[in-house]
Amino acid sequence: MGRVFLTCCLLLLPLLLPAQDFTSIFMKENGADSTLVCVTISPKMMEEILKSDSGKDEDILKIISGLKSMQVLSSRENGESYFRKARKIVEDHSKRFEPYLSYTDENENCQIIVRKKGGSIVELIMLMVEKDHFAIINFTGKIKPEFISTLTRSMSRKHPS
Numbered sequence: 001m002g003r004v005f006l007t008c009c010l011l012l013l014p015l016l017l018p019a020q021d022f023t024s025i026f027m028k029e030n031g032a033d034s035t036l037v038c039v040t041i042s043p044k045m046m047e048e049i050l051k052s053d054s055g056k057d058e059d060i061l062k063i064i065s066g067l068k069s070m071q072v073l074s075s076r077e078n079g080e081s082y083f084r085k086a087r088k089i090v091e092d093h094s095k096r097f098e099p100y101l102s103y104t105d106e107n108e109n110c111q112i113i114v115r116k117k118g119g120s121i122v123e124l125i126m127l128m129v130e131k132d133h134f135a136i137i138n139f140t141g142k143i144k145p146e147f148i149s150t151l152t153r154s155m156s157r158k159h160p161s
Helices: 002-016 022-030 043-051 058-064 079-092 145-158
Strands: 037-041 067-075 097-104 108-117 120-130 133-141
Touching: 022 067, 022 079, 022 120, 022 133, 037 043, 043 067, 058 145, 079 097, 079 108, 079 120, 079 133, 097 120, 120 145
Parallel strands: none
Antiparallel strands: 037 067, 067 133, 097 108, 108 120, 120 133
């Protein structure tokens, strides 16, 4: 009887635990590295940003209203190495994360990765490397198509065809 209960608990445990976001997975694998800096904007801070009406554009507020949090992880050293490690996480978790959009030129590589739940995008990850500088920008929440479109337009303005 005890074995059956233990087996059931072990099988249900992954369903009960909250899903780790991409940055958490990356930090778990590279957390001891002192060159990495991570800044998190919590759900509470996102709420406060949305409440503040000082000069906010209503269209922008609508676009970001579904966001829960944002994390920026960066390093000014070992950019290519971190980028390869981040790409490996995407590959290792290919059932969870899927490539969405990418841009590459001789100086910079930028990739957008998404995680979906029930057909909706609930996490958007931007992986960027330029020379030795590496960054992950990780958004969680209900990611609206307008938000992705805004990011895409900003990339195309930065890198006209």
